[in-house]
Amino acid sequence: MIQKATYWWAWCWVVLPACLHAQGFRISSQMKGDSVVYYVSNDNYCPYYIELHPRVDTVEFAPVHIFVAEPQTKDKRVIAYRKPAQVGKISHSASAYLGNPAQKPDSSYVYSLPYAPMTRHKIMQGYNGRFSHQNQHALDFKMKEGTPIHATRGGVVVKVKQDSDKHGRTSAFAEHGNYIIIYHEDGTFAYYYHIPQNGSKVNVGEQVKQGQIIALSGNTGWTTSPHLHxxxxxxxxxxxxxxxxxxxxxxxxxxxxxxxxxxxxCK
Ligand SMILES: [Zn+2]
Structure with missing residues (x-):
């Protein structure tokens, strides 16, 4: 009998919405003779980087195990530990990030701009901008609501949030921003934020090409005026x-x- 447990939380280091992304993986355990065997499932379309803490009740009975769960895997064996001496319920805790740190970004890749070829938009806030981009390589493109957003690079859609219609001028609204996340072949992710309610033109699992229209621009979340983050x-x-x-x-x-x-x- 496999015990199923789902962990919906993660450690977040950069921005708040990153917390939301550690969804779609499950870790389970099974007693097999003198061993406790852990399994992982990953429903997502990109890898997960997972830190597994094996526990008996609340006590860790063995060293932490760090591993990568490949996309679209089901009940894959992760590790077997010797059965703990302590009596209690076998469990675990886990933290996870989307992606795999072993993948190195291709710094020579030339991204296209996230709008129609030969059209022009202004940058409202650049890298390390003082309003909300401190220590972040993020760009805010001024855009009227409803402007088509084009993929800057091809990849697979790993997350779409488009249920919100809220926006405001403080960080408290950050969690209400809609967005699309696309996973690239070098392990990087592109985030397109502030799209309107039901503004996505793509679905999770879909392969998109560079230049393809993926969404309309909007003004949801933490914004002072319509733009694409x-x-x-x-x-x-x-x-x-x-x-x-x-x-x-x-x-x-x-x-x-x-x-x-x-x-x-560019064209
Ligand atoms: Zn921004």
Missing amino acids: FVVKRTTEKGYKTIPTLFCADGKTKKKLRAWQSYKA
């Missing part, structure tokens, strides 16, 4: 880290897009 993250042993990327803008490859400048998307 765009950020690329990688997974590390300690959580998520935002990373700078190259963009094709104004017909050239650019290293850094600056606040209050407008940039034309």
Whole structure:
């Protein structure tokens, strides 16, 4: 008999919505002779980086085990421990991040801008912006609500939140922002925030191409005016880290897009 337990929490290091993403994995355990065997299922379309703490009641009976659960796996054997000497209920706790820290981002990849080719938008806040981007490689593109958002890079859609219609000017509204997360082949994730209620044009599990329309822009969550918050993250042993990327803008490859400048998307 496999004991099923689901853990809906995670450690979060970067921004609040990251907490929401550690969903869709399950760890279970089974007694087999003198061993306790742990299994993992991952319903998601990207790997999970998981720290497993084996427990008997509330006491850890063996060392922590850190492993990667590959996407779309079911009841895969993770590790077997010798049955603990203590008497009690076998359980565990776990923390998890989307992604796999062993994957190294391709820093030479040139992202396209997240809007239609040959159109232009202004950056309202750039990397390390003082309003809400301190220590973050994030970009805010000024955009009227309803502007089509184009994928900056191809990948698989791993998360869509589009149920909210709330917005406000304080960080308390951050959790009400709708967003799409796309997983790239080098292990990075692109986040597209503030899309409107039911504003996604893609579904979880869908493969998207660079330039494909994935959503309309909106104004949900922590915003002062309609815009698209765009950020690329990688997974590390300690959580998520935002990373700078190259963009094709104004017909050239650019290293850094600056606040209050407008940039034309390449063809
Ligand atoms: Zn932003």
